[in-house]
Amino acid sequence: MPEKYHIKTTPVPPRLPRIGKYGIVDWREDCARCHNCVKKACVYDRHRQEAEYIRNLKYFDFLFFECMGCFSCVQNCTKDLLCLTINSEYQRLGNHYWTPEIIHITWQQAETAAVPVSGAGYRGKFAGQGFDAMWTDMSEIVRPTRDGIHGREYISTSVDIGKKPSYLEFDENKKTVFPSSIVDIPMPMIVDMNPAEYTLARLEPLIIEAVRFTDLIAIIDSAKWPGAVNESQMADIDKYLPHIAFHLNPDAPEPPIEILSKTRMVEIPDNDAVLDRIKELKKTIPELVISIRVNLDATGVQRAVELAAAGVEVIHVIADFNGDEIGPKNEKLAKPRFVKEMIREIHTTLIKDGIRDEVTVIAGSGIALPEHMAKALLCGADLISTYLPLLISLECHLCETCKPGIFCPARLEEIDFEYGVGRMRNLIAAWHLQLIELMGAMGMREARRLRGDVGRAMFFEELEEEIFGTLFGSKKRV
Numbered sequence: 147m148p149e150k151y152h153i154k155t156t157p158v159p160p161r162l163p164r165i166g167k168y169g170i171v172d173w174r175e176d177c178a179r180c181h182n183c184v185k186k187a188c189v190y191d192r193h194r195q196e197a198e199y200i201r202n203l204k205y206f207d208f209l210f211f212e213c214m215g216c217f218s219c220v221q222n223c224t225k226d227l228l229c230l231t232i233n234s235e236y237q238r239l240g241n242h243y244w245t246p247e248i249i250h251i252t253w254q255q256a257e258t259a260a261v262p263v264s265g266a267g268y269r270g271k272f273a274g275q276g277f278d279a280m281w282t283d284m285s286e287i288v289r290p291t292r293d294g295i296h297g298r299e300y301i302s303t304s305v306d307i308g309k310k311p312s313y314l315e316f317d318e319n320k321k322t323v324f325p326s327s328i329v330d331i332p333m334p335m336i337v338d339m340n341p342a343e344y345t346l347a348r349l350e351p352l353i354i355e356a357v358r359f360t361d362l363i364a365i366i367d368s369a370k371w372p373g374a375v376n377e378s379q380m381a382d383i384d385k386y387l388p389h390i391a392f393h394l395n396p397d398a399p400e401p402p403i404e405i406l407s408k409t410r411m412v413e414i415p416d417n418d419a420v421l422d423r424i425k426e427l428k429k430t431i432p433e434l435v436i437s438i439r440v441n442l443d444a445t446g447v448q449r450a451v452e453l454a455a456a457g458v459e460v461i462h463v464i465a466d467f468n469g470d471e472i473g474p475k476n477e478k479l480a481k482p483r484f485v486k487e488m489i490r491e492i493h494t495t496l497i498k499d500g501i502r503d504e505v506t507v508i509a510g511s512g513i514a515l516p517e518h519m520a521k522a523l524l525c526g527a528d529l530i531s532t533y534l535p536l537l538i539s540l541e542c543h544l545c546e547t548c549k550p551g552i553f554c555p556a557r558l559e560e561i562d563f564e565y566g567v568g569r570m571r572n573l574i575a576a577w578h579l580q581l582i583e584l585m586g587a588m589g590m591r592e593a594r595r596l597r598g599d600v601g602r603a604m605f606f607e608e609l610e611e612e613i614f615g616t617l618f619g620s621k622k623r624v
């Protein structure tokens with residue numbers, strides 16, 4: 147039996163004070179100095195920790211906000227001197243899609259490599275926009291898949307990238323011939339390039355180290371080569387190249403053939419001459435898997451289907467970093483489509499055309515949590531690509547003003563290599579554990595079988611339409 151995929155982790159504590167959601171304001175005036183002060187009773191010992199934090203203050207721009215919000219001290223103070231407050235710094239993290247909760251939870255995972263536990267049940271909303279309008283069906287939470295979660299049986303999270311033949315071919319020795327190569331990766335995830343909005347940090351050497359450790363693949367802009375690796379990585383470059391997929395940037399010189407031929411996959415941005423370019427590359431390096439990067443704008447879905455029909459083996463579809471269709475946004479005219487709807491449309495059209503197995507669909511953008519990875523697969527992607535969670539794992543705030551030259555509140559220019567790689571590795575490991583949890587709860591033992599299995603999911607829009615559509619009219623686009 148092959149060895150189980152397991153990522154070895156160790157905790158990597160944050161470099162900076164934690165930006166928690168709650169803090170306690172202590173109006174000391176009129177304090178009765180009770181000998182059994184409620185502050186001493188904090189089960190998390192936060193009041194003492196805060197006093198110590200202030201005594202050794204290192205960062206004047208970080209206040210102490212690590213209260214767990216249990217209200218115990220607030221409710222029990224005999225003079226009502228304590229009150230709970232929400233950290234305004236916390237509320238400023240991210241944007242409407244990459245919410246403070248997502249950023250906070252990503253920091254926790256990067257620190258502990260564990261599945262985040264929210265405590266006394268989930269008290270939040272049960273439906274929302276985007277992936278939050280989709281639920282996974284966990285009614286299969288029974289043996290044997292629980293055994294998979296606890297390691298007694300195997301839940302496989304491996305997926306393939308490349309064209310799968312629709313029939314077998316044999317050579318004169320009756321051996322099977324595979325007309326194209328397939329890349330097998332242990333998790334349905336690759337690391338994408340940074341979106342244009344987040345260019346401040348140079349993370350490529352850290353990402354390359356983290357994907358090598360976790361046996362994944364990272365897409366690297368060829369314009370950044372050879373600067374994408376550090377000196378020690380360059381000295382041992384053969385070890386790293388199988389984990390790099392160059393994005394062949396038309397505005398930059400291509401990496402040399404001897405480098406390209408040691409990689410397993412490359413990516414080409416979509417253009418009119420893309421099919422000729424594929425032929426040219428295949429002639430030079432036949433075993434290379436070639437992916438075409440297609441922007442999900444108004445014509446993106448149709449273009450992805452056209453490329454699949456033309457025989458392209460991998461299509462990497464990309465919306466904007468919030469998961470919305472690329473193009474001018476005008477909420478009053480029409481809401482941009484979300485990536486999950488566009489993936490479903492591509493998947494179902496390819497099934498209708500009878501070519502779904504001949505192409506791998508990689509869905510990028512808007513993948514902020516491990517549940518988004520599973521949901522994108524259920525909508526029809528073979529695997530996902532993401533970048534921002536790795537940036538966030540380094541305590542990034544996802545500021546809307548991020549660009550080179552500004553003051554970075556996460557001091558990303560000061561990060562240590564070991565710290566950065568460790569945090570990214572921990573995050574990937576936590577996502578892997580959560581994927582196994584999700585699959586176990588859905589009764590699935592094979593990530594390849596998640597693709598397009600909408601029977602394991604419920605969609606808010608569809609349920610709403612079914613129940614209320616006949617009463618109040620349909621909301622469907624015409």
Ligand code: SF4
Nearest residue numbers: 188213214216217219
């Ligand atoms: S609210 Fe709870 S966690 Fe926060 S300081 Fe008071 S007792 Fe501690």
Ligand code: SF4
Nearest residue numbers: 542543544545548554
């Ligand atoms: S913390 Fe802000 S400025 Fe620094 S890398 Fe992240 S988004 Fe950019």
